[in-house]
Amino acid sequence: MPVPIVNFIKDLFLPELKFVKLMSSPQKRQRIYLMEKVSDFEVCPKCATKAHTIYDHVIVTIRDTPLRNKNIILKIRKRRFLCKSCKKVFREPVQGIFKGFRTTQRYRHHVMWNCTQFSNLKRVATVTGCSEWLVYKCHYEQLELETRKLQSEWPTTVGIDEHSFQRKYGRKEFVTVFVDYNNRKVREVILGRAPADILESERILKIRSRERVKNVVIDLSSGFKLAAATLFPNAIITADKFHVIKLIFPAIMKYKKEVVSNTRNRAFKRLLLKNGHKLKFHESQVLRAVLHFFPTLKDLYTAKEAIHSLYRCKGYNNAKRSFTKFTDWLAYSKIPELQTLRRTLIKWREEILNYFKTRITNARTEGFNRKAKLIQRNAYGFKNFDNYRLKILYSCR
Numbered sequence: 285m286p287v288p289i290v291n292f293i294k295d296l297f298l299p300e301l302k303f304v305k306l307m308s309s310p311q312k313r314q315r316i317y318l319m320e321k322v323s324d325f326e327v328c329p330k331c332a333t334k335a336h337t338i339y340d341h342v343i344v345t346i347r348d349t350p351l352r353n354k355n356i357i358l359k360i361r362k363r364r365f366l367c368k369s370c371k372k373v374f375r376e377p378v379q380g381i382f383k384g385f386r387t388t389q390r391y392r393h394h395v396m397w398n399c400t401q402f403s404n405l406k407r408v409a410t411v412t413g414c415s416e417w418l419v420y421k422c423h424y425e426q427l428e429l430e431t432r433k434l435q436s437e438w439p440t441t442v443g444i445d446e447h448s449f450q451r452k453y454g455r456k457e458f459v460t461v462f463v464d465y466n467n468r469k470v471r472e473v474i475l476g477r478a479p480a481d482i483l484e485s486e487r488i489l490k491i492r493s494r495e496r497v498k499n500v501v502i503d504l505s506s507g508f509k510l511a512a513a514t515l516f517p518n519a520i521i522t523a524d525k526f527h528v529i530k531l532i533f534p535a536i537m538k539y540k541k542e543v544v545s546n547t548r549n550r551a552f553k554r555l556l557l558k559n560g561h562k563l564k565f566h567e568s569q570v571l572r573a574v575l576h577f578f579p580t581l582k583d584l585y586t587a588k589e590a591i592h593s594l595y596r597c598k599g600y601n602n603a604k605r606s607f608t609k610f611t612d613w614l615a616y617s618k619i620p621e622l623q624t625l626r627r628t629l630i631k632w633r634e635e636i637l638n639y640f641k642t643r644i645t646n647a648r649t650e651g652f653n654r655k656a657k658l659i660q661r662n663a664y665g666f667k668n669f670d671n672y673r674l675k676i677l678y679s680c681r
C-alpha cells in the first residue's frame with residue numbers, strides 16, 4: 285500500500301499554495317519557505333468580475349504553525365491583478381489567511397490551543413515566541429469563534445443563578461448565569477441581575493424557542509421569578525430546595541450566641557445546621573440536652589427540622605398538606621424570625637411545592653458558579669465582561 289505522502293504535504297502547506305524553495309539553512313530553528321499561489325484568474329473584490337492581467341508582484345511574510353519545534357515563516361509571492369472593468373489593482377487572497385493579517389488562521393488556533401494548556405497567557409507568550417498582545421488577541425478571537433459553534437436553542441430545563449463579578453464604584457456588580465440542564469452546560473451569561481437587565485439583554489432575546497422551556501429552577505429571588513415568568517411563559521418555576529432550608533440559618537446563628545459565644549467553635553454550629561435525620565445517636569442526645577434550656581433556639585431548630593421533613597414527603601398532595609400544617613404552626617409562634625419565615629414561605633408556596641412535581645434543584649447551576657469563581661481567581665479577576673463570558677462559555681460547555 286502506498287504511503288499517503290501526498291496528503292501529508294497537503295496538510296503541511298496551505299491548500300492553495302505551491303512550494304517554491306527553502307530560504308533558510310536547515311540547521312536553524314526557523315524555516316522560511318517561499319510560496320506561490322497558482323490560479324488562472326482572480327475575482328475582483330470590488331466589482332466581482334474575473335481579472336486575468338497581472339499588474340506586479342509583492343512578497344508578504346506570514347507566520348504559520350510550528351512544525352517539529354521549528355518556527356515556520358511563509359514568504360508568499362503574491363500577484364497583484366488589474367481589474368479591467370473598474371481599473372483597480374488588487375492583491376490575490378489566500379485561503380486560510382485573513383486580509384491584513386500577518387499570521388495564518390491555523391497559527392492563531394495553535395496559540396489558542398496553547399492557551400488552554402497553560403494557566404497564564406504570559407507562559408504561552410514565552411513558549412510560542414510571540415508577543416503577549418498577540419496571545420491575548422488570538423485567545424479571545426478564537427474563543428469567540430469556538431463559542432459561536434456552541435449556539436443552540438433553549439433547552440427544556442433551565443437553571444438561573446447569580447454571582448458577583450467585580451467591584452465598580454464601590455459596589456458589587458453581579459452576573460446572571462443560565463444553565464442548560466439537558467446538555468449540562470452554561471447556555472448564556474449576562475451582566476446584571478435585575479429583571480430589566482435580563483429581559484432587555486439582546487443575548488437572551490436572540491436565543492430561539494423560548495416557549496420550549498418546561499422547567500425553570502431559581503433561588504428565592506423575586507427578580508428572577510419575575511424575569512423567568514415573563515421570559516418563559518410555558519415554564520413551571522421551582523424554588524431551589526437548599527435555599528428554602530437556608531432561610532432560617534441566620535436566625536439560628538443569632539440565637540446560637542446565647543449558648544456558645546465563641547464564633548470559632550464550629551462543633552455546635554455543625555450540630556445545629558446538619559439535617560437532624562443524619563445525626564448520630566450521641567450527637568442528637570447532646571443537642572436535645574442543650575436545647576432543653578434554650579426554648580427560643582429549640583423552636584427555631586424544630587422549624588428547621590420541619591422543613592427537612594417537608595422535603596422528605598412523598599407526592600405533591602402530601603407535601604401540600606404538610607406545608608399548610610407547618611405554616612399554621614408557625615402562626616402561633618412569638619419569635620419574629622419565625623413570623624418572617626412564615627411570610628416568605630407563603631409568598632413562595634407555589635414554587636416550593638413545584639419541587640414535588642419536577643424534583644429538580646439548582647445544584648448544577650451552583651456547581652457552574654463554583655467553576656466561574658475559579659476562573660475569576662485563576663485570572664486574578666477580569667476587567668472586561670465579554671472576555672469573562674467567553675471564558676465561562678468555553679470552559680463550561
Ligand SMILES: [Zn+2]
Binds near residue numbers: 328333
Ligand atoms: Zn473590479
